[in-house]
Amino acid sequence: MSDSHQYKSSGESGRSGRDPGNKRADRAQLEAKPVSLRRIARLFAPYRARLLLVVALIVVSSVIGLAQPFLVKHVIDTALPEGDTALLMLCVAAMVLVAIASAALGVAQTLISTEIGQRVMHRLRTDLFGHLQRQSLDFFTRTRGGEVQSRMVNDIGSMQSVVTSTATSIAANVTVVAGTVVAMMALNWRLALISMVVLPPAVWTTRKVAQMRYAVTSQRQARMADLHVQVEEGLSVSGILLTKTLGAAPALAARFEQTSHDLVGLEVRSQLAGRWRMATMQVVFAAVPAALYLAAGFPATSGALTIGTLVAFVSLQGSLFRPLMGLLNVGVDVTSSLALFSRIFEYLDLPVEIDDPASPVPLGEARGEVVFDEVGFSYDGSHPVLEDISLRVPAGGSLALVGATGSGKSTLAGMVARLHDPTSGRVTIDGIDLRDLDLADLAANVGMVTQETYLLHASVRDNLRHARPEASDAEIEAAARAARIHDLIVELPDGYDTLVGSRGHRFSGGEQQRLAIARTLLRDPRVLVLDEATSALDNTTEREVQAALDRLAEGRTTITIAHRLSTVRDADQIAVLDRGRVVEVGSHEELLLRGGAYADLVRGGLTVAA
Known part of the structure; x- marks a missing residue:
């Protein structure tokens, strides 16, 4: 064998x-x-x-x-x-x-x-x-x-x-x-007994040396993991941007040098320990046959041993150590x-915290009425993020959510796409609790563009088609035109077949947002959730995209989170959130006349973070 x-x-x-x-x-x-x-x-x-x-x-x-x-x-x-x-x-x-x-x-x-x-x-x-x-x-x-x-x-x-x-x-x-x-x-039973006596100390010695090597190797692997982390953090696109903007290159280089220096000593010790193990095994492989040859030379232990038997026995004994x-x-x-x-x-x-119901209710052709019915939410069960929120957005209507950081706007809007389920109350579309809908049915009717755009390492066309794999090229271009990104795409070296690159860093923040908007619009959802969808756009581009969104929002229910007055002032109703509660609801003009929290935000420029 x-x-x-x-x-x-x-x-x-x-x-x-x-x-x-x-x-x-x-x-x-x-x-x-x-x-x-x-x-x-x-x-x-x-x-x-x-x-x-x-x-x-x-x-x-x-x-x-x-x-x-x-x-x-x-x-x-x-x-x-x-x-x-x-x-x-x-x-x-x-x-x-x-x-x-x-x-x-x-x-x-x-x-x-x-x-x-x-x-x-x-x-x-x-x-x-x-x-x-x-x-x-x-x-x-x-x-x-x-x-x-x-x-x-x-x-x-x-x-x-x-x-x-x-x-x-x-x-x-x-x-x-x-x-x-x-x-x-x-x-030869005599030589077999001698082998049984010699093998245990040989095995014990080899295992002790192996344990010593294991300990050194463990330390080396830990430092190697540190080195990999430093490479990943320091040489990725995001890491390079952070390093250059903070001037942290010297500190990172010194840290990397120290880790690499530690690896030198550990690698030497690991190789030496490995060499000791190999040397021990070589001694065992030489010592055990030597003992057998010695035993074969004495009449008391040889038992009229033939040369062929001795060679066969040594060969068998040599095949015993490793499997043992x-x-x-x-x-x-x-x-x-x-x-x-x-x-x-x-x-x-x-x-699975958010799953398909056992007996889903068919939504059919959704009208798009969204209702938050006494909604409450907590991440840990003890500290409420949202409390007793009741809002109604008629089919084809628009709702803008404004408020300070941590007021719960994104959490509330995310419930429409079932990123979270309320811990109390319910969210409905056309009167149906979202928890009673099939997730695929919900996803087909609710589209969401978040403030954090994620683009795949694929072509522009494949990134857009990710939203609807069966979409034709004409439909993809129509969505891109609506998001005011088509002209830029056709100017790229390979047009719609241009590779986006790692995490979309080839495009500016505004261009990434417009691609994300086009990707969502390609699905033509009845309900559209925009969580700071225009936050990365300059004023001119924002006006263009907002105009496109306004046209596309006709007949579509839209829920918007924004910090710019121009984005929210034309909404049918505006809800002001403060510490997880709705403190004001009304149109732009109504809320200004009240002179409350919304008026304070407007006077402050409505530059409220999401």
Whole structure:
């Protein structure tokens, strides 16, 4: 049996793609979120027959591989001394056939196990992606940046190698160790006992050196992670802009230099520790056969040992060390595997706070009347953000929300698109509670442009078509014209096929906003929510876009959050929010005559942040 097949899961840290220094983190993860083995088994249930076939291939391959030393024994003890050419040819042919059979079985086992692992990972990936898409906006605002991507890509990617290697390595190593011990006893029980005595201290020494390396490697990986973070933060588009505007380049360079300097020492220690491990293994590989040769030289321990038997025995003993180490490291492998499953299941078990109802009410062709009925909301259940808000926006009417920072305007407007659900009261469209609507039905009737524009790293056309994949080129251009962005697009090097670039930094803030407006208008929603949609535009561009929005708002219900008087003064009604409550409602003229909070905002220039 070839070393590459027999020892592919010998416990080396590189096999699973996870650093052994993560053992503590893995154990902590499992303590916090235990994993049911039955749940993992259910993932593999559809592939039960193929898994049994993999185990059978491993056992057969391992057993066949044990034939090599016995063939060598017959060559040395019989075929060569007696000049038995027929036996020699037979043994040599058998050696070649054993190697071919082992290689073929190894390829088949790898193919089947990899396919099973990939299918399970595909199912986990798609299930996790779909589940996370159903999470509320609150989940993503409270989750550390990069954590979701890490679990989606890194953890599931690591699971594939762990899943397809851990179980197969256990089966292969158990078979090899058991078969080798039996074969050694059959060849010479005295030498077998000597091997059993020598191996434990050799294994213990190797594991101690490995633990030393693991500790150093863990520190190195932590500093390497710091280095990656500094590269990402310092050399991204946003990071460069921040660095240049703050003049922080010298400080960042010094910080990067220190981290890189720390890595020099850790890398040297890691390589030295690795070298110590390799040196220890080399000593073991040399010392154990030396002890066997010594024992073979004494009549009391040799037992009339032949040269062929000794060579076969040393060959068998040499194949015992690595699989034995692999079995001793099974605990680490299993812990790593379970920890990865725990991290994925932790996300899959997250409750869906905003979901489709069990029996959705069809909205049909919406008129677009929006009603906030005694709405209250709190993020944590104890500190209210909105309290007892009741507003009605007739179909085709317009409502402007104004107020100071933190007054709850964006939270209230976001409820129309079900970014949040009220903790008390209800929000309705045409008299139907939004929580009774299918989410796809709601999304088809409510369009929202936020103050934070997000553009995909794709062409302009694909960015716009993201809102409605079936939209024709003519419809895309019509939406762009309405948002006053068509003329700029056609002047780009590749027109609508021009690549937007990372996060849309190729375009100015105003241009990004107009692209976002065009993208939303392409869906032609009955209800339009504009959360500071013109905040990044200059006065001239804002007037152009606002004129387009005014025309497109005809017959459409529009809810607008803005800090400019020109944006809100023509609304049918204006609601002034203060600390989560509506303090005034009326038209621009009515509220000015009252001389209350709205009049104060107007006198102050109505430059209120969102």
